[in-house]
Amino acid sequence: MVQEAGTPPIGSAGAAAGPTATGPTAMDRVDGVLEGLWHLLTSMRVAMIIMLLIAVMGVIGSMVIQMPSGVSDDPAARIDWLNGVRPRFSLFAAQTDIMSSLQLFEVFNSIIFRILVALLTVSLVACSLHRIPGLIRTATKPRVDVGAAFFQHAPQHETIVARQTPAETRALVAGVLQRRGYRTLVTEDETIHVYGDRFRWMQFAGLIGHLSLVVIMAGAILGGIAGYRDQDFSIAEGATRLVGTNEGLSVQLVDFTVTYDQVTDMPSDYASSVVLLKDGKEIDRHVVRVNDPLRYGDLTFYQASYGSAAQMTIKDASGKVLTSEGVPFSWSLNDGDRSLGILSVPGTSYTLWIIGTSGDSDTRVHPGQVEVQVFNSGAASMTPIDDQVIDQGKAATVAGMTMTFDRESQYTRLSVARDPGVVLVWLGSLLLFVGFALRFMLPHKRVWGRITTRANGAIVAMATLAQKDAAISTDFEDLVNDIRTALQAPVQA
Numbered sequence: 201m202v203q204e205a206g207t208p209p210i211g212s213a214g215a216a217a218g219p220t221a222t223g224p225t226a227m228d229r230v231d232g233v234l235e236g237l238w239h240l241l242t243s244m245r246v247a248m249i250i251m252l253l254i255a256v257m258g259v260i261g262s263m264v265i266q267m268p269s270g271v272s273d274d275p276a277a278r279i280d281w282l283n284g285v286r287p288r289f290s291l292f293a294a295q296t297d298i299m300s301s302l303q304l305f306e307v308f309n310s311i312i313f314r315i316l317v318a319l320l321t322v323s324l325v326a327c328s329l330h331r332i333p334g335l336i337r338t339a340t341k342p343r344v345d346v347g348a349a350f351f352q353h354a355p356q357h358e359t360i361v362a363r364q365t366p367a368e369t370r371a372l373v374a375g376v377l378q379r380r381g382y383r384t385l386v387t388e389d390e391t392i393h394v395y396g397d398r399f400r401w402m403q404f405a406g407l408i409g410h411l412s413l414v415v416i417m418a419g420a421i422l423g424g425i426a427g428y429r430d431q432d433f434s435i436a437e438g439a440t441r442l443v444g445t446n447e448g449l450s451v452q453l454v455d456f457t458v459t460y461d462q463v464t465d466m467p468s469d470y471a472s473s474v475v476l477l478k479d480g481k482e483i484d485r486h487v488v489r490v491n492d493p494l495r496y497g498d499l500t501f502y503q504a505s506y507g508s509a510a511q512m513t514i515k516d517a518s519g520k521v522l523t524s525e526g527v528p529f530s531w532s533l534n535d536g537d538r539s540l541g542i543l544s545v546p547g548t549s550y551t552l553w554i555i556g557t558s559g560d561s562d563t564r565v566h567p568g569q570v571e572v573q574v575f576n577s578g579a580a581s582m583t584p585i586d587d588q589v590i591d592q593g594k595a596a597t598v599a600g601m602t603m604t605f606d607r608e609s610q611y612t613r614l615s616v617a618r619d620p621g622v623v624l625v626w627l628g629s630l631l632l633f634v635g636f637a638l639r640f641m642l643p644h645k646r647v648w649g650r651i652t653t654r655a656n657g658a659i660v661a662m663a664t665l666a667q668k669d670a671a672i673s674t675d676f677e678d679l680v681n682d683i684r685t686a687l688q689a690p691v692q693a
Contacts, residue, residue, distance in 0.1 A: 267281055370392045377396035396647050458506065476494065490502075522545055529554070530613060539556040550575065572598050648664070649661065
């Protein structure tokens with residue numbers, strides 16, 4: 201009887217004692233988590249998802265009015281600003297508060313937006329670091345010997361029959377590559393392998409592009425954290441408005457003028473004559489135009505737009521003047537025809553909608569009139585507690601207050617900005633331009649050749665990985681034609 205000898209399975213009876221198998225250690229688990237995190241950060245799909253989410257938040261930020269950064273840092277100013285826009289978001293009483301808690305009024309300074317930008321920045325850095333070893337390897341130690349199948353399936357490939365010996369063919373092919381500026385490498389086994397490349401270090405231009413995005417986002421983050429921007433700094437003629445930077449700065453609009461083109465009747469120039477005040481004292485005067493902003497320190501006041509305003513005087517029941525100022529018609533009602541100004545009455549919880557006329561065809565508000573709607577910002581319902589149309593120059597009692605529409609005037613809208621990250625944004629933009637210019641003007645070009653023996657000569661196969669396009673196809677075709685011409689020269693006896 202023949203018996204087969206074998207090794208008993210591990211753990212079976214009679215098995216020899218051996219080392220006991222153990223599970224992964226704590227360091228193994230940490231390594232696994234770090235490796236998974238690295239693969240996640242270097243995933244192009246993850247980067248695309250993050251960019252898509254950033255784009256979605258950008259759309260939301262462009263559709264919903266954004267709170268000026270200086271206002272968001274001042275609790276009292278924040279409450280006043282929210283009360284001013286509360287009537288505009290009145291589907292239900294708590295809508296404005298819910299939108300504020302979700303940071304929809306400050307999308308670009310929100311925690312979620314900053315986290316997404318930080319993740320995208322880390323992802324771009326990780327992707328760049330992940331690519332560097334491969335790029336260095338390609339530049340310094342490229343693969344020269346590739347298989348025969350590559351020369352049949354490469355995006356561009358050609359085959360040339362030569363009368364020269366393989367050694368002579370190798371010398372001629374290498375000579376053509378070198379004359380055309382290619383670095384040439386040759387290896388031999390049973391087959392002669394030839395490799396040539398140009399601008400091998402230009403493949404790092406892609407990393408310059410990645411770095412530029414990181415620098416631009418760093419500038420955006422710095423501007424969002426340490427900067428200030430108010431794109432709706434609207435101020436009526438004769439009025440003075442504080443700049444929300446907690447610096448005691450205010451701007452007074454002395455006069456606003458518009459110049460029209462005599463041929464097209466379109467505005468050709470509009471200018472805001474302003475006085476810049478520091479703690480109530482004049483420190484500068486300037487006429488702000490589109491291409492001539494007012495600059496003070498690191499703050500810049502740009503001319504943005506202009507429009508009409510209603511000069512309103514509001515008194516309480518005792519006759520005390522609560523406010524007398526111009527209310528810019530910087531909003532519009534949902535119908536798009538009537539202009540709207542919003543005013544928070546000092547010392548009260550009232551927010552006023554001052555609604556202008558849409559013209560002679562307006563059946564409710566005629567020229568020379570305004571409609572005043574009064575809202576109680578603290579009320580559960582956002583329906584107006586009083587609504588009246590008042591004539592210019594005639595006092596009227598609205599919600600227990602005496603209101604007078606004194607006259608119509610002009611207002612200007614300035615864009616106020618302090619952006620310490622703008623230098624980084626410009627630097628990143630320059631790097632982005634340089635990266636693209638290098639990538640497209642000096643692209644990394646690689647070609648492979650394979651020389652095999654045949655009776656009375658050799659066969660040369662040439663190929664490149666570059667997809668066919670107008671520039672690269674011409675370059676490869678010119679290279680092959682030069683090799684073909686060199687191989688067709690008379691053979692030396």
